[in-house]
Amino acid sequence: xxxxxxxxxxxxxxxxxxxxxxxxxxxxxxxxxxxxxxxxxxxxxxxxxxxxxxxxxxxxxxxxxxxxxxxxxxxxxxxxxxxxxxxxxxxxxxxxxxxxxxxxxxxxxxxxxxxxxxxxxxxxxxxxxxxxxxxxxxxxxxxxxxxxxxxxxxxxxxxxxxxxxxxxxxxxxxxxxxxxxxxxxxxxxxxxxxxxxxxxxxxxxxxxxxxxxxxxxxxxxxxxxxxxxxxxxxxxxxxxxxxxxxxxxxxxxxxxxxxxxxxxxxxxxxxxxxxxxxxxxxxxxxxxxxxxxxxxxxxxxxxxxxxxxxxxxxxxxxxxxxxxxxxxxxxxxxxxx
Numbered sequence: 584x585x586x587x588x589x590x591x592x593x594x595x596x597x598x599x600x601x602x603x604x605x606x607x608x609x610x611x612x613x614x615x616x617x618x619x620x621x622x623x624x625x626x627x628x629x630x631x632x633x634x635x636x637x638x639x640x641x642x643x644x645x646x647x648x649x650x651x652x653x654x655x656x657x658x659x660x661x662x663x664x665x666x667x668x669x670x671x672x673x674x675x676x677x678x679x680x681x682x683x684x685x686x687x688x689x690x691x692x693x694x695x696x697x698x699x700x701x702x703x704x705x706x707x708x709x710x711x712x713x714x715x716x717x718x719x720x721x722x723x724x725x726x727x728x729x730x731x732x733x734x735x736x737x738x739x740x741x742x743x744x745x746x747x748x749x750x751x752x753x754x755x756x757x758x759x760x761x762x763x764x765x766x767x768x769x770x771x772x773x774x775x776x777x778x779x780x781x782x783x784x785x786x787x788x789x790x791x792x793x794x795x796x797x798x799x800x801x802x803x804x805x806x807x808x809x810x811x812x813x814x815x816x817x818x819x820x821x822x823x824x825x826x827x828x829x830x831x832x833x834x835x836x837x838x839x840x841x842x843x844x845x846x847x848x849x850x851x852x853x854x855x856x857x858x859x860x861x862x863x864x865x866x867x868x869x870x871x872x873x874x875x876x877x878x879x880x881x882x883x884x885x886x887x888x889x890x891x892x893x894x895x896x897x898x899x900x901x902x903x904x905x906x907x908x909x910x911x912x913x914x915x916x917x918x919x920x
Contacts, residue, residue, distance in 0.1 A: 662693035664768040665784055666845065668752030670745030671709065671775045672701040675899050678708060678920065680775045685716050691784045697755060699748035700724040708919060725751040731858055739895075743865045745774065745838075746856045753848070753855055760849055768845035772838050776895050779839075783890035786882040787842035793874045795821060796883035798837040801893035803827045807837060811881045821879040821886075829863055834870040839891045841866070843873065 669684065671677060681698075688694055696718050700709055703726045713720045725747045733742055749772055760766040769790045773779065787794055797808035804827040812822050824835035834841075848854060854872045856865060883890055907913060 663788060663845075664693045664695050665691065665788065665842075666695050666697060666752075666756060666768055666770050667773045668697045668699065668749055668770065669773050669775050670699050670701060670748035673706060673708075675901060675920070676896050677775075678712060680896060681709070681712055684773065684775055684779070685712075685718060687779050687781065688718050689716075690781050694718065694784070696720040697752040698722055699751050701727050701745070701748055711919075721755060723748075723751050723755060740862055743856070743858060743860060743862075746858050746865065750855045756845065757849060760845070765846050766849070769842050770845055770848055771842040774838060777839050778892040778894045780890040782888075783883075786890065790842050790844045790880060790882075792847050792878045792880060793841055793843050793870065794880040794882045795836060795841045795886070796881070796891070797886050797889050798840040799889040799892040801837050801839075806889055807835070807840065809836070809840075809879070809881055809886045811885045813885075819881050819885055821876055821881050832864060832867045833876075834867040836866055836870070837893055838866050839893060841870065848873070 667688070671681065688696060696713075696716075698709065698713060698720060700706060700723070702724050705722055705724050710722060713722050727747055731742055731746075733739070733744065753770075756770065769787050771784075771787060783796070786796060795809045797806050799806045801807050807824065807826045809821045810823045810825055811819050813819050824830050824832070826832075826835045829835065851873050854869065856869050860868045904914060
């Protein structure tokens with residue numbers, strides 16, 4: 584009961600009021616100084632703030648690089664974004680292929696997936712798939728004219744595939760960064776049927792021009808790869824290509840075998856893929872619009888490691904499915920495959 588006694592309360596107040604007054608003055612002084620500092624900011628001050636932040640970010644990047652801190656241990660904001668452009672088209676195993684690709688991308692920080700359907704409109708299957716993917720994505724569509732599509736019995740090399748879809752992805756990037764003179768990032772063209780290792784994306788992350796590396800199981804050989812030499816200054820150069828098919832192409836690489844710096848690509852306004860490229864020259868014609876051999880950056884330990892394979896899923900046999908559909912008993916009724 585003594586603590587509620589008025590006399591007790593008065594004594595406590597006389598003891599603490601000087602401290603309370605000092606605290607009030609300190610608070611007033613703090614906010615007064617803060618407001619005067621804000622009011623004295625000029626436009627130059629506001630410009631200095633982003634510069635200071637960028638300086639800190641660059642310092643953090645250098646520390647990360649110096650001490651080999653794993654990518655998963657730091658924020659995406661410190662990394663150049665990898666923009667992966669993937670053409671895709673409707674087929675029985677499309678979702679299976681995209682799921683395999685997604686499962687790799689989920690391990691890659693700062694990745695933006697640009698998935699482009701070869702169709703007149705976006706499909707519900709791909710739309711729902713991307714919404715549930717937990718990946719930053721852009722969903723586009725661009726239909727290939729019938730004259731340029733492969734027929735059922737055509738070999739895969741008969742006509743170029745994914746040309747207009749890759750160009751649609753490039754166009755999206757040009758529009759997105761129209762007012763950004765020097766965007767940070769890397770562009771990679773990943774077909775949805777290849778096999779990719781996580782190490783590949785770590786290799787391409789710091790690409791300054793065009794980086795290249797070996798591709799396994801392509802062109803009738805175990806591996807197609809750039810040939811690399813090292814000069815007296817320990818600087819590496821790509822000098823040619825070891826391939827089984829037309830090694831004299833200016834850039835005898837597969838679509839999976841190179842990545843392009845985003846800013847470098849956007850500055851080349853005419854750089855895109857062409858439907859009229861000769862068989863096997865789609866990649867070479869594109870790279871000729873971008874770069875010369877001496878500017879290439881060999882990755883994957885000077886092109887001695889394979890981090891991507893040109894695999895292809897076997898086309899499923901749908902003979903019994905067709906029979907059941909004709910009988911009005913489709914196996915996928917009410918379920919998405």
